[in-house]
Amino acid sequence: MGHDAHGAPRPAGVAAPGSELDHDLDHDVDEVIAAVLTASRLLVAISARALGRTAPSLTLPQLRTLVVLDSQGPVKLAALAGALGVNPSTAMRMVDRLEAAGSVTRQANPGNRREVVLSLTEPGRALVEEVLAARHTEIAALVSRLPAGERAGLVRSLRALTDAAGEPPVAPRPAPPPESAAP
Numbered sequence: 001m002g003h004d005a006h007g008a009p010r011p012a013g014v015a016a017p018g019s020e021l022d023h024d025l026d027h028d029v030d031e032v033i034a035a036v037l038t039a040s041r042l043l044v045a046i047s048a049r050a051l052g053r054t055a056p057s058l059t060l061p062q063l064r065t066l067v068v069l070d071s072q073g074p075v076k077l078a079a080l081a082g083a084l085g086v087n088p089s090t091a092m093r094m095v096d097r098l099e100a101a102g103s104v105t106r107q108a109n110p111g112n113r114r115e116v117v118l119s120l121t122e123p124g125r126a127l128v129e130e131v132l133a134a135r136h137t138e139i140a141a142l143v144s145r146l147p148a149g150e151r152a153g154l155v156r157s158l159r160a161l162t163d164a165a166g167e168p169p170v171a172p173r174p175a176p177p178p179e180s181a182a183p
Helices: 022-027 028-052 061-072 077-084 090-101 120-144 148-165
Strands: 104-109 110-122
Touching: 022 077, 028 061, 028 120, 061 077, 061 104, 061 110, 061 120, 077 090, 090 104, 090 120, 110 120
Parallel strands: none
Antiparallel strands: 104 110
16 A cells, blocks of 8 residues: 555555556556446436436436526527537427426517527426536545545546536535435
8 A cells, every 4th residue: 555645545456646557547548438337327327316306207318408507597409409419400309308297488579579488487497496406416425535635636536527528517506405214
C-alpha cells in the first residue's frame, strides 16, 4: 500500500498523482471508456429507480424532456429537439404524450403566431422536482461512502467529462428534507 502526499495510506491499485500508473491510465483510453460506461450504467440505474418510485408510468426519455424544459424554461420545439438530440417529429410525439399527461403546455409564440412555445405545467414541475429529489437522495448516499480525497478527484473528472460534452452544469441542490415517518 502506498501513501499520499500527506502520508495517509493509499489503497492498493490507486495511483499516486504523477506516478507511472497514473500516467498509464491517462493514456489508456479503453480503461477510461470502460470506467465511464460503468458509471453511466450506474447513473441510469439510479435515475430509473428514482423514476420507478415516483412516476412509474413516465419513461426516461420523457423525464429527460421534462428536465430540459425545467432547466431551459419555455422553448420552441426546434430548441427542445436540439437539446434532446432528436429530430423535431420525435420531440413533437414526446410533447404530445406529456401534454396528454398534464405535464407540458403549448402556447402560440406572441412574437410569431406560427411558432409554438412549450413549457412545464405546475404538476410537471412538481414531478421533475420529486424525481430529482429521489435521485439526489440515492446519489448522496453513494457519494457519502467515498473517502473525501476521492470526492475531489471525482468532481474534477466529471466536470472535465461534462465540459468536453458541452453539457451545461447543474447547480448544487441542497439535500431534500428527510421523509416524515408515517404515524
